[in-house]
Amino acid sequence: MGRRQSRANNGRAREARSLETQIDRHLRAAERFAILQGDSDAETLVNIETAIKRGVAELLTLIDGHSAFDVIANSFMQNLVGDPESYEETTHEGAPIVTELVALVAMSSDHAQRPAIEQGWPPMDEVQTLALQILELGRFRQVLGKVNADDTQELSSQLAMREFTIRNAAYPHMMEEFLDDLTSRLDEAERVVEVLGFRPSDGFRIVQQITQNRHDRLSARMHRVGEIQDQAEALARVLPESQDRAVTASDDDQVYENWYAIWGTFWRDIEELGLLDVDELAAQTEISPTVVSRIIAALTIDLSKQNSMDLVESFLGGRNPFRGSPILQESGSGRLMAVHEVDILPALRVAMERVLIGSPAEAEYTEVRAKLVETTALGFLVAMLPGARIFPSFEHFAPTDPAIKEGPEAYTQLVECDGLLLLDDVAIVLEAKAGALSQKAREGNRARLGSDLRRLVSTASQQAARLRDLILTDRQVVLRDRSVMDLSHVKEVYSIVVILEDLNQLATVTDDLVRTGVLRGPLLPWVVNLFDLRIVSEVIDRPAEFLIYLRRRTLPELTRTVLAQDELDYFMYFLSEGLYIEVDPDVEQQEWKHSRVTTAKRRKFRNQSVTILASHTVSLDSWYFYQQGDRHTPAPKPHLNVRDELKSFVDLIADARPPGWLPTAAALLSGDASTRRGVLEMPAILGEMSHRDGLQHTSTMVLGDRRQNRMLIVWLVVPARVSAQMQEELISSHEQYLAAKKHQLDLERAAMMIFDSDGQYLGLRFDNRDVGPDADLDEAIASRGLRVESALTPAQLTMRLRAERSKASPSPSGNKNRKEPR
Numbered sequence: 001m002g003r004r005q006s007r008a009n010n011g012r013a014r015e016a017r018s019l020e021t022q023i024d025r026h027l028r029a030a031e032r033f034a035i036l037q038g039d040s041d042a043e044t045l046v047n048i049e050t051a052i053k054r055g056v057a058e059l060l061t062l063i064d065g066h067s068a069f070d071v072i073a074n075s076f077m078q079n080l081v082g083d084p085e086s087y088e089e090t091t092h093e094g095a096p097i098v099t100e101l102v103a104l105v106a107m108s109s110d111h112a113q114r115p116a117i118e119q120g121w122p123p124m125d126e127v128q129t130l131a132l133q134i135l136e137l138g139r140f141r142q143v144l145g146k147v148n149a150d151d152t153q154e155l156s157s158q159l160a161m162r163e164f165t166i167r168n169a170a171y172p173h174m175m176e177e178f179l180d181d182l183t184s185r186l187d188e189a190e191r192v193v194e195v196l197g198f199r200p201s202d203g204f205r206i207v208q209q210i211t212q213n214r215h216d217r218l219s220a221r222m223h224r225v226g227e228i229q230d231q232a233e234a235l236a237r238v239l240p241e242s243q244d245r246a247v248t249a250s251d252d253d254q255v256y257e258n259w260y261a262i263w264g265t266f267w268r269d270i271e272e273l274g275l276l277d278v279d280e281l282a283a284q285t286e287i288s289p290t291v292v293s294r295i296i297a298a299l300t301i302d303l304s305k306q307n308s309m310d311l312v313e314s315f316l317g318g319r320n321p322f323r324g325s326p327i328l329q330e331s332g333s334g335r336l337m338a339v340h341e342v343d344i345l346p347a348l349r350v351a352m353e354r355v356l357i358g359s360p361a362e363a364e365y366t367e368v369r370a371k372l373v374e375t376t377a378l379g380f381l382v383a384m385l386p387g388a389r390i391f392p393s394f395e396h397f398a399p400t401d402p403a404i405k406e407g408p409e410a411y412t413q414l415v416e417c418d419g420l421l422l423l424d425d426v427a428i429v430l431e432a433k434a435g436a437l438s439q440k441a442r443e444g445n446r447a448r449l450g451s452d453l454r455r456l457v458s459t460a461s462q463q464a465a466r467l468r469d470l471i472l473t474d475r476q477v478v479l480r481d482r483s484v485m486d487l488s489h490v491k492e493v494y495s496i497v498v499i500l501e502d503l504n505q506l507a508t509v510t511d512d513l514v515r516t517g518v519l520r521g522p523l524l525p526w527v528v529n530l531f532d533l534r535i536v537s538e539v540i541d542r543p544a545e546f547l548i549y550l551r552r553r554t555l556p557e558l559t560r561t562v563l564a565q566d567e568l569d570y571f572m573y574f575l576s577e578g579l580y581i582e583v584d585p586d587v588e589q590q591e592w593k594h595s596r597v598t599t600a601k602r603r604k605f606r607n608q609s610v611t612i613l614a615s616h617t618v619s620l621d622s623w624y625f626y627q628q629g630d631r632h633t634p635a636p637k638p639h640l641n642v643r644d645e646l647k648s649f650v651d652l653i654a655d656a657r658p659p660g661w662l663p664t665a666a667a668l669l670s671g672d673a674s675t676r677r678g679v680l681e682m683p684a685i686l687g688e689m690s691h692r693d694g695l696q697h698t699s700t701m702v703l704g705d706r707r708q709n710r711m712l713i714v715w716l717v718v719p720a721r722v723s724a725q726m727q728e729e730l731i732s733s734h735e736q737y738l739a740a741k742k743h744q745l746d747l748e749r750a751a752m753m754i755f756d757s758d759g760q761y762l763g764l765r766f767d768n769r770d771v772g773p774d775a776d777l778d779e780a781i782a783s784r785g786l787r788v789e790s791a792l793t794p795a796q797l798t799m800r801l802r803a804e805r806s807k808a809s810p811s812p813s814g815n816k817n818r819k820e821p822r
Contacts, residue, residue: 044144062122073274298354322340396479428550494526572617719756720760
């Protein structure tokens with residue numbers, strides 16, 4: 001079993017979401033519970049609290065007489081994922097939180113005062129069932145506590161709920177690599193080493209070794225059981241053959257006893273899996289026993305002075321004592337045991353910060369941590385935007401009062417930006433925050449949560465928004481040395497706030513963050529955890545895909561219409577289904593005067609249903625399991641669900657990197673299924689028309705649903721049988737048409753894709769000149785007799801394509817039901 005399946009137990013270390021993703025079921029159950037009891041919400045809460053107390057008492061009775069370490073180790077094994085080949089977090093009932101809850105009760109003063117008596121194996125099936133029931137009751141209480149809560153209470157409740165259900169929201173290898181980098185850098189910080197009493201990298205090596213030891217012991221035990229199993233199977237075959245007789249009942253009994261002995265061999269002294277020995281660790285890592293003892297002490301907790309009910313109540317309320325102290329010490333014997341491997345690696349940073357924050361080494365530590373998060377986040381963005389101009393951490397001038405309109409040359413306030421990336425006419429502003437939530441905030445303290453969110457999210461989003469606004473209004477940025485960064489070509493700007501803290505439960509409720517004042521303004525940032533950003537960067541195939549995700553993920557309406565517990569559920573839903581939502585047609589018309597508002601559009605917007613996303617990360621988990629060697633069956637990398645032909649065409653445009661390639665590629669990929677089909681079919685349809693009459697032909701449409709991403713798309717097909725000079729003259733003439741049509745429609749961008757009548761792609765022409773009065777273009781519009789309504793909507797494009805297909809094929813019904821990728 002070993003490292004492969006033990007690491008699979010971590011998965012993304014989110015097995016707890018087998019409970020988390022069933023919030024609707026819990027909500028309905030809680031409501032039914034209240035209705036059936038005929039109670040008010042307050043009475044129901046009292047009944048749930050009584051049920052929790054009864055459950056804890058029953059749990060104590062079940063484990064009475066058993067060693068606490070034996071019970072904990074059995075619970076760990078009970079919740080171990082058996083097969084990463086078929087693992088799905090939504091169907092795996094086991095979870096680290098079950099083992100943690102069992103550990104709290106087993107290590108409490110109530111159980112520590114009872115002597116352990118040798119009486120066989122603990123009744124783990126009953127323990128597992130009861131622990132799950134207690135956790136579900138805790139969730140019921142959280143759900144009922146949210147009824148009639150204000151916005152801040154809602155956020156607090158969601159955070160506390162996540163705190164007792166989610167563990168280590170990063171794949172283990174990602175957490176391991178980050179800690180390795182962080183601790184290596186901290187070794188150079190003298191005050192940090194002095195205050196901790198050990199080198200941070202030594203701490204990292206110890207927690208790595210603790211995890212490895214458990215893997216190795218489990219692997220050895222499984223190997224030994226495998227050998228005995230082979231012997232038992234051989235005996236079952238040989239026994240009747242050697243005596244030349246049929247299998248009898250006594251033979252069956254013998255085989256059963258052999259199998260029973262096999263399981264006995266596996267489970268005997270199971271607590272040894274998690275036991276720690278200072279001298280063993282010192283010998284394995286070549287770190288002195290004194291230093292190892294210091295590191296272990298920093299990660300150890302003694303629960304023997306607290307009663308079980310207080311520990312469980314605190315745990316269900318969001319206080320997880322194992323978050324920074326995953327090692328237990330047995331009262332009396334002094335033996336040490338790691339509770340669960342998913343707690344060990346992330347606990348090191350928490351344990352170090354517990355000592356360093358507030359100490360003379362705090363400033364040195366936070367500087368190293370912040371720089372690492374900043375450079376790491378920038379690296380992930382660069383990976384998704386190859387070829388971008390990169391401006392890491394720089395200072396620039398900003399107005400002291402944004403309300404006062406003064407020129408950039410008069411700005412006197414010097415401010416920082418963690419990163420700026422420019423690709424084509426798109427800008428990405430990065431702000432990174434490496435701070436952590438306080439324990440009070442984790443437990444749902446409203447005041448502390450508010451101040452922590454302002455420190456971690458509000459400040460960073462305001463800093464990013466300030467630079468974004470300067471880019472869009474001033475079209476330039478004045479740097480510290482008073483040199484000017486010309487950004488007049490930029491038409492689309494997004495701000496990304498990357499945080500080290502796992503705030504997934506809050507980052508996926510953007511609308512709630514707006515209502516509570518944590519986020520402000522019509523253009524919101526994408527708030528994302530560092531490890532989730534890494535995953536997105538490793539899965540995204542094209543810059544245009546990332547741009548589309550940013551466009552949709554930063555819509556304020558998204559988290560009102562599509563509900564998710566996790567950023568990666570949004571991302572995977574984007575890859576598979578597009579993450580589409582209906583936009584408010586009245587808002588669309590305010591942004592673009594030519595948008596037509598109809599009763600049908602308003603009705604469609606109002607009546608769109610709320611989509612609740614369960615886990616969408618099964619394919620992602622499988623791919624990472626395979627990449628890390630935890631799974632033998634190959635699993636494909638997830639991709640955007642778009643036809644390969646369209647991806648190839650988009651890549652053809654992007655390979656030459658002409659001006660406008662990025663927004664054009666994003667526009668072509670972002671339409672619905674029928675629009676994307678039209679993108680592919682239009683050149684052939686116009687080419688056929690050109691073959692018939694020997695003339696050039698065009699088709700025009702507008703794509704996009706927001707001011708900064710709306711653009712004019714023109715297909716131009718020129719005859720293939722004319723000279724190159726004639727083709728160029730035709731193209732030049734239509735470039736004038738492109739500019740005039742863009743001006744008429746008051747659009748920031750326009751792109752023209754050029755083909756010959758044989759379907760050969762000839763190139764892209766792009767116009768993103770500033771919108772404004774232009775007498776020459778007004779004259780061109782009049783002379784060409786251009787009409788606003790000549791630009792097709794996606795629906796009109798579909799109708800035109802159907803008409804053209806009918807001309808080409810009088811009986812198209814054979815393809816009517818053919819399914820296509822979205």
